[in-house]
Amino acid sequence: MAAADAAVQSTYRGASTRPFVVRNARVILAYAILIVLLLVYWQKAPQFTAREWRSISNQGMTLTIASLGQLLAVATGGIDLSVGSMVALSNCIIASMGDPENPDRSLALGIVAALAAGAFGGFCNGVLIAYGRLQPIIVTLASGYIFAGIALRVQPNPGGSVPFQRADLLTGLQWDKVPRSLFVLIALLVFWALFKRTALCTRIYAIGSNEGAAYMSGIDVVRTKIWTYTLTGFFAALAGVFLTAQTASGDANAGLVYSLNSIAAVVLGGASLAGGVGTFVGAIAGAYTLMLIPSVLFFFDFYKQRPLSQELYKGLILLAAVSAGALGVWRIRNRLERL
Amino acid sequence: MPVLSAERISKRFGGVVALDEASFSCEPGEIHALLGGNGAGKSTMVKILCGVQPADSGTITLAGEPVTFASPRAAIARGVVPVFQELSLVPDLTVAENLFLNREPRRLGFVDRGSMRRETSALLARYGFPAIDPNVVVRDLPLADRQLVEIAKAMSRDPKVLILDEATSALGGREVQHLFDVLRGYRDLGKSIIFISHRMDEVRDFCDRATVFRDGVDVGTIDVDRSESSEIVRMMIGRQLQDVFPPRPARPAAEKPRLSVENLTWAPALQDVSFHLNEGEILGLAGLDGQGQGDLLLSLFGVYAGTSGVVRMDGEQLSLNGPRGVMARKAALIPEDRKTQGLILPLSVRENIALPVLPELSTLSVVRQSVENNVAGNIIRQLSIKTPSMHAVVGRLSGGNQQKVAIGKWLVTKANVYLMYDPTRGIDVGTKQEIYQLMRELATNGASILFFSTDSEEIIGLCDRALVMFEGRVVQELGPDQLDKEHLMAASLGLVAPEAIPA
Structure with a gap:
């Protein structure tokens, strides 16, 4: 079949699919930045062992999972500022439900409760955005405050009970060599490959690309948006599960950074906040780039003297990547449309 | 029995009657054209047929059964499928x-x-x-x-009925012929096609029958093969001019060119456009909708990047690198959509009027309120803008008064060249006449006006000369002795002698 497809392809004149490199320029740029950072890390690190790999892999994983959820909201042309609070809420639910007497059962129940809370919180966001015609940025800013408030009620002080040996199942080393979080990443990639083949995924990108045309093609825009934010909430809660495994405790303030970082990660990975464009593969590179910047900087003297300036470098890299991606705007010949 | 028929359809937009008990019907296995000048009502008819807008009154019958389509989805589900020019x-x-x-x-x-x-x-x-x-x-x-x-x-x-509303506008001649062959095959299966195009030759070549619309009424249905183009043009022209336009003063013996445009091109919308706009002159931009008239105004105001050609104002080259640069040379644009480009709706009348001249009204960046009040008050009086006060929000005024504000804010700049994009669209007759008077006054006082109108009567009644555009080119210049409906309509449809088209 592939051969037949290729034979047909060669007969098309005029516009054909642009070369792979051109189509995926933003994603390739994101991986180029990531690879440079990894090379520097590898050069500078005193010893580079499986443990180093494990710590890098774990550090980026919570953000990667949260970014998958954020990507879906961004692909519809929306945004979800409550992702970080949902990570925190999920983390606090699991830790607070932990029972040292009955660790496995309480952990399983805690995870189920956290994921259900995530999906439900996202569903509420979706209903308000889709039915209420409210702007996503303000709905999720408000619901983010609410989730953060609930997280503080559930777990007023950092702590709770999380069994270490179970946490190790997600964050440890397999065969003493391979970080187990890599398996999580592979599972997410398999999910993404399947999800891309669902009608829901097409609809999400169609709405973000041209909502009017999507509506005129008979797409149920309201339902699609509700599904999208439900999934975003679910993945935020899943990110909270991984964060719990990593920190082995519950902290209502630990998750909050993931709202803005997940937006930065999907944009670094080539997504457009205007909607319709962006991939999970790119978001992975974006997430790990953001997480590696402080680790890499730590090897440099100029940074050690002023360690608080890591945000400065994150900001510079984000701006540089986004600017490179925006160069195409100069090809637009109507100045009104460049605005 | 017709597959789709519209009977006595009426539709108003505010005070404007778009359709007035208009009817037509389309048989199975027929390609049926809807013809008419700008604002004749054919686009409104199409939007009603495929559920984009509801009719105020009248019935639509599909295969003998009365129907109302609440949305485009409902129409598509019943086999009435439109293809619009704006792509979906x-x-x-x-x-x-x-x-x-x-x-x-x-x-x-x-x-x-x-x-x-x-x-x-x-x-x-x-x-x-x-x-x-x-x-x-x-x-x-x-x-x-x-x-x-x-x-x-x-x-x-x-679909049972395929509606093509200017759906061939981006296609070249060979593609159109090819498409027509495909669509004729489709018709021969007993399907119907409703076809709207500004290209008269396409209608002649492709359609079986045509219904001509004028001023919201169907004037008649004809067999395309048995009708002369001149007959169709006559049907489209209609009623006589009313005496609503200010008198046209005689032109001076020696014209002084204010704006001269040579080979202005912004492919594909504008192709080698050349003309002069003289001092004290109202120059009309005519033709059917969307033939590049709007693009010409926007490119002259510097909105389009990458134009080629030379534009001179008062003999000196004008660089088209953005509205600010063009404004500094004393030009003004009254844009197409007053609600999004002409006005800031939530701001007051005063603030809107002062917007283009804020630096002149300010000392050390602080706007001098008393001067701003004076300027706004003068414009409100000069144009008799009906507003409760100069502090009222512009968005709450009527359409005609909004348009007066959109024009008035440029009068403050004392511009020499006004580029006007259909400034009387969608406003009432009384305000229209006031705007005509104002335009003639501006011209008499020495300003030059390049005036695009979709209403051919305005071009004929108000302008000193007119340029007719077709598919991005100026196909004909009409002097005072040629400014009549026959010349205008024939040139608009591209029915001009080939030697009149500049190479």
């Missing part, structure tokens, strides 16, 4: 994904991309567009191919 494709999806959007073939719950691709190839081949790659993202397709995909998407729904 999703730019970031591929051709195949667009064709099957919301009805994707599934296997095990997942979209079956392979079969979607194959079916798309088969569909495109069957409709005669085998050269379009189903895997290309629509954003990367040239405009003509996008239009073909749009038509293929409509045809793949197997």
Whole structure:
């Protein structure tokens, strides 16, 4: 079949699919930045062992999972500022439900409760955005405050009970060599490959690309948006599960950074906040780039003297990547449309 | 029995009557053209037929049964499928994904991309567009191919009635001929096509019958083969001019050119446009909708990047690098859409009027309120803008008064050149006459006005000369002795002697 497809392809004149490199320029740029950072890390690190790999892999994983959820909201042309609070809420639910007497059962129940809370919180966001015609940025800013408030009620002080040996199942080393979080990443990639083949995924990108045309093609825009934010909430809660495994405790303030970082990660990975464009593969590179910047900087003297300036470098890299991606705007010949 | 008929359809927009008990019907196996000048009502008729707008009164009958379509989806479900000029494709999806959007073939719950691709190839081949790659993202397709995909998407729904509203505007001659062959085959299966085009030769070549609209009324239905073009033009022209325009003063013996344009090109919308605009002159830009008149005004105001050609104002070159630069040379643009480009609706009348001259009204960046009040008060009096006070929010004024504010804010700049984009569209007759008076006063006081209007009576009644545009070119210049409906309509339809078209 592939051969037949290729034979047909060669007969098309005029516009054909642009070369792979051109189509995926933003994603390739994101991986180029990531690879440079990894090379520097590898050069500078005193010893580079499986443990180093494990710590890098774990550090980026919570953000990667949260970014998958954020990507879906961004692909519809929306945004979800409550992702970080949902990570925190999920983390606090699991830790607070932990029972040292009955660790496995309480952990399983805690995870189920956290994921259900995530999906439900996202569903509420979706209903308000889709039915209420409210702007996503303000709905999720408000619901983010609410989730953060609930997280503080559930777990007023950092702590709770999380069994270490179970946490190790997600964050440890397999065969003493391979970080187990890599398996999580592979599972997410398999999910993404399947999800891309669902009608829901097409609809999400169609709405973000041209909502009017999507509506005129008979797409149920309201339902699609509700599904999208439900999934975003679910993945935020899943990110909270991984964060719990990593920190082995519950902290209502630990998750909050993931709202803005997940937006930065999907944009670094080539997504457009205007909607319709962006991939999970790119978001992975974006997430790990953001997480590696402080680790890499730590090897440099100029940074050690002023360690608080890591945000400065994150900001510079984000701006540089986004600017490179925006160069195409100069090809637009109507100045009104460049605005 | 007709497959689709509209009986005594009426539609008003505010005070403007778009359709007044208009009727027409389309037989099975027929290609039926809707003809008419700008604002004749044919576009409104199409929008009502396919559920984009409701009619105020009248009935639509589909295969003998009265129907009302609440939305385009409802019309499509009943087999009335439109293809509009504004494309309804999703730019970031591929051709195949667009064709099957919301009805994707599934296997095990997942979209079956392979079969979607194959079916798309088969569909495109069957409709005669085998050269379009189903895997290309629509954003990367040239405009003509996008239009073909749009038509293929409509045809793949197997409509009873296919409505093509200017759907061939981006296609070249060979593509159009090819498309017509495909569509004739479709007609021969007993399907009907309603066809709207500004290209008269296409209507002659392709359509069986045509219904002519004028001022919201159907004037008559004709067999295209048995009618002369001149007869059709006469049907489209209609009633005599009313005496609503200010008298035209005699032109001076020696004209002083204020703006001279040589070979201005912004492909494909503008092609080698050359003309002079003289001091104290109202120069009309005529032609059917969307022939580049708006693009000409926007490019002269510096909105388009990458124009070629030379524009001189008062003998000195004018660089078209943005509205600010052009404004500094004393030009003003009254834009197409006063609500989004002309005015800041939530701001007050005073603030809107002061906006283009804020630096002149300010000391150390602080706006001098008393001066601002004076300026705004003067304009409100000069144009008799009906507003409760100068502090009222512009968005709450009537359309005509909003338009007066949109014009008034440029009077403050004391511009020498006014570029006006259909400034009387959608406003009442009384205000229209006031705007005509104002334009003539400006011209008498030495300003030059390049005036695009979709209403041919305004061009004839108000202008000193007119340029007729067709597909991005100036095809004819009409002097005072040629400014009449016959010349204007014939030139607008591209029915001019070939030697009149500049090479």
